[in-house]
Amino acid sequence: MSTLITPSRQICTFCYIGNKVLYDAIEACRDLPVRFDVEFRPFALICATSPHVDKKPSRREYLAHKFGQHHSEAKLKVAYEMAQKAGLEMAEDGIICRPNLAHRLAVKAYQVGGQDMQREFNDLIFRAAFAEGRDISDFNFLVETAAQIGLLNKEKASEFLRSTECQDCVDKMIDAAKANQVNGVPFIIIDGKWALNGVQPKECYIQIFRKLALPPPEPLAPPPRSCNDRRASIGSPALSVQ
Numbered sequence: 001m002s003t004l005i006t007p008s009r010q011i012c013t014f015c016y017i018g019n020k021v022l023y024d025a026i027e028a029c030r031d032l033p034v035r036f037d038v039e040f041r042p043f044a045l046i047c048a049t050s051p052h053v054d055k056k057p058s059r060r061e062y063l064a065h066k067f068g069q070h071h072s073e074a075k076l077k078v079a080y081e082m083a084q085k086a087g088l089e090m091a092e093d094g095i096i097c098r099p100n101l102a103h104r105l106a107v108k109a110y111q112v113g114g115q116d117m118q119r120e121f122n123d124l125i126f127r128a129a130f131a132e133g134r135d136i137s138d139f140n141f142l143v144e145t146a147a148q149i150g151l152l153n154k155e156k157a158s159e160f161l162r163s164t165e166c167q168d169c170v171d172k173m174i175d176a177a178k179a180n181q182v183n184g185v186p187f188i189i190i191d192g193k194w195a196l197n198g199v200q201p202k203e204c205y206i207q208i209f210r211k212l213a214l215p216p217p218e219p220l221a222p223p224p225r226s227c228n229d230r231r232a233s234i235g236s237p238a239l240s241v242q
Contacts, residue, residue, distance in 0.1 A: 002036050002212050005189040007043040007177040010099045010106070010136060013059075013079045013090075016126045018186035018199040020086045023119070025205035032213040038115045040122055041173040042103035043185045053096060056135060062096040082199065083130070091133035102136050104166040107173070109151050111166075120149045 006022070008015040026036055052065060063072035083090045102125050110118040124145050128134040134141065139161060146157035160166075177187070188196045190208065 002034055002191050002209075004036050004038045005041055005192075006038065007041045007173070007182050007187045007189075008185050009043050009045065010102050010122065010125045011094075011096060011129055012045075012185055013083070013130065014199050015186045016130045017079070017082050017086050017088060018188075019122065019126060020088055021199060021202050022188065022205060024086075025202045025209065028202065028206055029209045029213070032209060034209060034213040036209075038119065039110055040106055040118055041177065042099075042106070042170045043177055043182065043187070044174050045184075053098060056095050056097050056137075059094040059096055059133075089127075089131035091131060094129055094133040095135045097135055097137035099136060100167075100170065101139070101142055101161055103170050105142060105146055105151065105157075105160070107166045107169050108160065109149070112151055113149075117149060117151060121145065121151065124148070 004022070006019070008019065022038070026038075052062070057065070060072065060076065063075060066072070067075065080090050106118055106121055106125075109121040125136050128141065128145075129136045136142075139158075142161060143154050143157040146152045146160070147154045151157070152160055180189075184197060186197075186199060188200075190196070191212070194208070196204070196208075
């Protein structure tokens with residue numbers, strides 16, 4: 001089993017695209033003798049004290065505020081083209097919000113139902129944020145989503161969101177990513193050995209997965225001992241004379 005850890009943000013357009021490309025690559029490698037455990041981990045780039053984000057601006061407004069109108073339009077054009085190529089829907093606009101509540105539920109989903117439940121949750125969150133342009137920090141929406149995937153019933157989901165459960169895990173995951181020099185997302189760590197930053201082509205992942213599926217090399221056999229090898233045991237039989 002190979003582990004894929006993906007620090008990500010559920011309001012990041014390129015994380016939305018990268019998530020789809022990664023799972024498409026995994027699906028394309030189902031015939032290989034390798035299986036994957038994929039774990040989404042929260043990542044934070046938005047300043048915790050940014051008043052602009054607290055107003056929940058539209059995606060276009062937020063990008064124009066951050067990059068300027070010309071550069072933001074160019075970035076959106078690239079994102080729409082990449083999403084279309086990946087077979088994803090993209091609404092004309094969306095809402096930028098703090099995804100902390102969704103992050104906590106994603107961590108909870110992995111704890112309760114492993115990668116399958118976490119993937120189902122994230123797929124719904126990503127679709128809501130980008131294909132439907134919804135506010136993924138909305139309390140009632142998150143309660144409904146948690147109940148829909150069988151993570152928590154509505155009453156328990158409400159209690160969870162009002163608590164601080166899993167917040168410590170979220171904070172530690174974000175701190176660990178930054179301590180490991182993860183400065184942008186999407187980011188994928190493979191078996192704790194290799195790292196890929198940004199949206200990679202599906203073929204790139206497939207190439208790596210094929211290498212992971214290869215059997216380990218056979219260990220080298222020790223060299224034969226010579227007559228002058230002083231490490232030979234004292235009990236070695238004497239050479240017979242023919």
